[in-house]
Amino acid sequence: MNPRFFDFRPMYEVSRPGLLRLLGLSRTELDGFFNELGPIHRELLNEVGHVASAGALIQAPLLYVLVRATEPQWVVETGISSGYSARLALEALARNGHGHLDSIGIDVFALGQPGEARPDALAGRSVGWLVPPRLRSQWGLIIGRSEERLPALLGARPGELDMFLHDSLHQYPVMKAEYELAARALRPGGLLLSHDIHASPAWAEFLAHKELHEAEELDHDLGVVRLPGSATGGLPTSPSTAQAPPISPPSA
Numbered sequence: 001m002n003p004r005f006f007d008f009r010p011m012y013e014v015s016r017p018g019l020l021r022l023l024g025l026s027r028t029e030l031d032g033f034f035n036e037l038g039p040i041h042r043e044l045l046n047e048v049g050h051v052a053s054a055g056a057l058i059q060a061p062l063l064y065v066l067v068r069a070t071e072p073q074w075v076v077e078t079g080i081s082s083g084y085s086a087r088l089a090l091e092a093l094a095r096n097g098h099g100h101l102d103s104i105g106i107d108v109f110a111l112g113q114p115g116e117a118r119p120d121a122l123a124g125r126s127v128g129w130l131v132p133p134r135l136r137s138q139w140g141l142i143i144g145r146s147e148e149r150l151p152a153l154l155g156a157r158p159g160e161l162d163m164f165l166h167d168s169l170h171q172y173p174v175m176k177a178e179y180e181l182a183a184r185a186l187r188p189g190g191l192l193l194s195h196d197i198h199a200s201p202a203w204a205e206f207l208a209h210k211e212l213h214e215a216e217e218l219d220h221d222l223g224v225v226r227l228p229g230s231a232t233g234g235l236p237t238s239p240s241t242a243q244a245p246p247i248s249p250p251s252a
């Protein structure tokens with residue numbers, strides 16, 4: 001059971017300096033997006049308790065902030081499992097009022113996965129079960145290995161992707177291939193994210209090869225870098241976020 005699932009604030013506070021550099025927002029604006037997570041967090045705790053943290057991208061709340069701040073039209077992630085990262089990305093897209101997420105992953109619940117945490121509470125669940133019906137209209141669920149499904153998905157729309165997240169198999173060949181495919185598909189100024197960036201040399205090699213010197217590491221292993229081009233540093237200040245209160249107290 002991961003304590004970061006019960007209180008999102010520590011991971012946000014350690015990540016805030018990097019998020020501010022990356023997004024070019026004021027602290028008030030950024031905290032406003034984070035504070036929106038209070039009701040979402042309470043709903044998740046009521047629905048699933050500790051189960052959501054099993055095998056999940058525990059930094060998914062930071063993904064919520066990034067999606068709210070950059071308002072992407074098209075997001076692609078690899079690695080679905082229960083769908084915790086998908087749930088929080090989709091909550092943000094729904095709040096934005098536009099945008100689509102495609103998630104590619106093995107159906108770990110149908111196949112089983114060596115080493116994957118399988119609490120009894122997951123018996124009978126299907127891949128992506130954390131995504132409720134109300135969020136599925138903005139979601140494409142693609143079952144399969146990223147090696148097989150990602151080239152066609154990204155190759156069909158080069159330069160149109162706004163955000164990519166690697167969270168599938170954290171092994172060198174898969175990480176390297178996903179970064180390369182994503183870099184070709186991302187628009188100028190698009191965001192590339194990767195979980196477990198220290199699992200192999202692939203992230204460091206990719207940054208060096210592409211001469212991307214302004215990558216951030218959020219919450220100790222979530223890498224994020226903006227591709228060169230017409231960077232849009234987040235939204236202009238809006239009335240709803242300009243007066244954001246200090247970070248909310250714990251909701252649990």
Ligand SMILES: C[S@@+](CC[C@H](N)C(=O)[O-])C[C@H]1O[C@@H](n2cnc3c(N)ncnc32)[C@H](O)[C@@H]1O
Nearest residue numbers: 056057079081083084085105106145146168169
């Ligand atoms: C860390 S989990 C993903 C967690 C998910 N992002 C979340 O927040 O709930 C990684 C998942 O990737 C899947 N996976 C493993 N190898 C894969 C591959 N080659 N392509 C796509 N998915 C893969 C595993 O079955 C596992 O469920």
